[in-house]
Amino acid sequence: MNTIQQVQTLQNIVSRKGSSKVLTFSVPHVFKALQLLHENEYVSRSSFCQNLHMGEGAVKTMIMHLKKESMVDSTKSGTFLTIKGKAFIKNLLEVIFAECDIKKCQIAQGRFNHAVILKNYSFATKTGVEQRDYTILYGASGATTLLYKEDRFVFPNENIDCLLNDQKTRNLLTSELHPKNGDMIIIASASDPFVAEIAAKNSALWTLATHSR
Template sequence: MQNQKLNTLKTLIKIAEKPIGPKPGFEITDVIKLFFVLGEGAPRGRKSLSKELQLGEGSVRTLLSRLQEFALVKMERGGCRLTESGVSIYRELAKMITQPKPVDAGPLSQGAWNYVILIRESAAKIRSGLEQRDAAVRAGASGATTVIYAAGRFSLPGVDVDVEKTYPSSFWRALRDLLNPKDGDTIIIVGASSAKAAERGALTAALQTLLADIQLSQKT
């Protein structure tokens, strides 16, 4: 299972890598979002994907061509959909993280738009949460808060602080209903001035955690 996870991450990185020629107009976060969109099953056209991803049609065309090179998407009359290999990538991705979702972050709001993402079985990898915050900010977010879920409660990484008691709010119940977290999961709440920046910040912060597995595998 660990090898499948690493292979999935490496494939996503390769798709987003700069090929020979001009720099592509998309990033790895756009690749991940595309898998979540196409993972819903229905074929999607370029115009629909352009609107969903907030990318130009030319960038979407290039992105789809890259996925075709890896035999991960196929073109049909109604649009494009994931191949069997593409579905496998999507399923592995969904085992690692949830699709970022907009949320009313209440006391943890750090911008006009806030998105939340869950990283499964990752709490042991989180040090202070500063790495995830910095990654989100580099991606254009205003800030990010990382909490871990253990023993049925939300707490700050590195310190035994029950954030539900420190920051009492209906937000925590809403978060449970939205994400259904399990012990050992990590949740990152990212705020930004735009929805795209908050969503991209959430995905980038999650990748900061996931890519640690690749770095570790390269050392062993």
């Protein structure tokens, strides 16, 4: 299954399956839920509510949809990944392999900023406008797209190292994201830390959904 198909699967999990209820979660929420399950053997409903900023009813619906895709199962200990779920999120995390928060700086002007790296996806942007638009859909105030090229952080269509005078941010991105030549980094900015994170995830996922390697 390629990344386009994987994001489509996440979209299928979000879809209402014939229900008339308006859902309060979407693709990046399901991705974050799978990340939580990848990091923990069991996840309780209350933990999902807290980490995803979702109500109990929405969490219950999301788990039901994940079960219909055979991604998860539940016991009294909580929800856990099935073999299919483990393989699915493992493959997706091979591309979206690291994330981190960034303090306000020259390239990330929000009160809160969240960065997501996409392995070998520097080809998937022309100007970064597309990536920014995907973050704004989720309430971000803006976004910055960086490419890692010849061991430098550069803006799309540029060759100048944009972090030449900001060693602190450079060191953070290098140590947290471990970029390699050809990687793309999307940084979403917002007045709320969760909004910055979920907006960055959304932009990363829809970049995967619209560009095949």
